[in-house]
Amino acid sequence: MATYQITVNGQRREVTVDPSTPLLWVLREDLKMTGTKFGCGISACGACTVHVAGVATRSCIVPISHIGDRPIVTIEAIGNDAVGRAVQDAWVDIDVVQCGYCQSGQIMAAVALLKHTPKPSDKNIEESMGGNICRCGTYTRIRDAIKTAAAQITKGGA
């Protein structure tokens, strides 16, 4: 066991866990932040996506010992960010969600895309979101919501 000081959603948190513990387990089990989901556990589905130093990261396969000082942002706080807020609003407006299980990961990936590419093409969206799996098949609504958010961001200067 080892003690780690990590920054999650702007707050300094301390956890004492085995160094090999994946970040996802730390978030869900130790910090009780259950918005980030366990999907496949092998980084193949994207449900566990969070941002680590701004990079969309599969938290299920990154041990806590690899995080260091890099700040973590999860779905619980992404709405505090202008791009994140626009994405979440678009998700509601388009009514993207069906079962909803994958959607926190979808939103985190979408925010990462829009922060880097404010006006994404269909190809940009397909490539960036292609690793986030939705068993309900909400892909077309996800794409519409990303475009809606992009338009809002451009309009609002987020």
Added chain:
Amino acid sequence: MPACRVGLLVSLAVASVFGFSALRFAGVSKAEPAQRPSREQGLAAWQQVYSVLTHPRCINCHTATNYPQQGDDRHRHVANVVRGPEGKGVPGLNCASCHQETNADSTGVPGGHNWHLAPLEMRWQDPNDQPLSSAAVCSQITDRKRNHNLDGPGLLKHHEEEALVKWAWNPGRRPDGSARTLPPLTHEQFIAATRQWVEAGTPCPPGK
């Protein structure tokens, strides 16, 4: 055992692996003037270098396609990972989305500093994921327009020091806990072969 004897034994072992004259290889001593290896010796050394470059630990990220490969069977990388404009994936699905600065053996994800795909001009495969010939890879790696402008000593230094090159000999464990396979030479043997090839003037085999 004195260090110099250990060094001589290592040199002899390396020379025998490479198929060079053990006497000549071991004879690279301070007592004798350095002699440039022959073209034939350089070509033999290149074949050893090529055997490493085409091992999955190396060639999996020297693709000609829009994606990296994984595993000893060199299958397409899972999760629809794509190359991206700088060989580092795309926003939302970067290499760094999973690959950290070091291997994560507890989860089976390899890692290293600046994890990325080699640029397309450094591809060592054809569009059907088949390794290019020895001549073609040699042509690429010695073409300064396609190798980041490296001369022979620059290539040697790259093989000696580049973190992702050295990762091939410390590739960590697979998700099932088993060790990833290593290239056919040790890193020391790889460097010795590269040096021999460079000292011979980086000769390339004929053909395409």
